[in-house]
Amino acid sequence: MTIQDIIEGKKEWRAHVARVKALPQDYQIVYKEIQKYLFKVGPAQLTEGTALLSGIVDLFEEGATLGKGVLEVTGSNVAAFCDDLIKDSVTDHKTK
Structure with a gap:
């Protein structure tokens, strides 16, 4: 990873x-x-997790717009x- 990649x-x-801060308050929470x-x-690979978070923001932006x-977007059980x-996804979470 180069300095340019980090920047x-x-x-x-x-x-x-x-983008998250532009969402309505309930969506932000x-x-x-x-x-x-x-x-x-979540996903063990950071790049996979970042894409996942961006996808959630996309979904939330669409829900807020509607x-x-x-x-109503996530359902009552957010977990x-x-x-x-x-x-x-491959996760680091270990089940017992």
């Missing part, structure tokens, strides 16, 4: 964070909880929503 990655992350959850048990509440998103 580019930071620019992309800042743009991603700006749920997004942050999803992000925490995915950072704990005037839907965030739980199950997350699990469904990562069910086919």
Whole structure:
């Protein structure tokens, strides 16, 4: 990874964070909880996780544009929503 890659990655992350901050408050709250959850048990490959987070923002932006509440988009069980998103991904999470 070069310095240029790091700089580019930071620019992309800042743009991603700006998109999240532009969402309605309820969407931001749920997004942050999803992000925490995915950072704990989500895809092991960072690039896969980043694409996943961007996809969630896309979904949330669409839901907000349509005037839907965030739980109309995710369903009432947000953890199950997350699990469904990562069910086919390789994770670092170990089951007992």
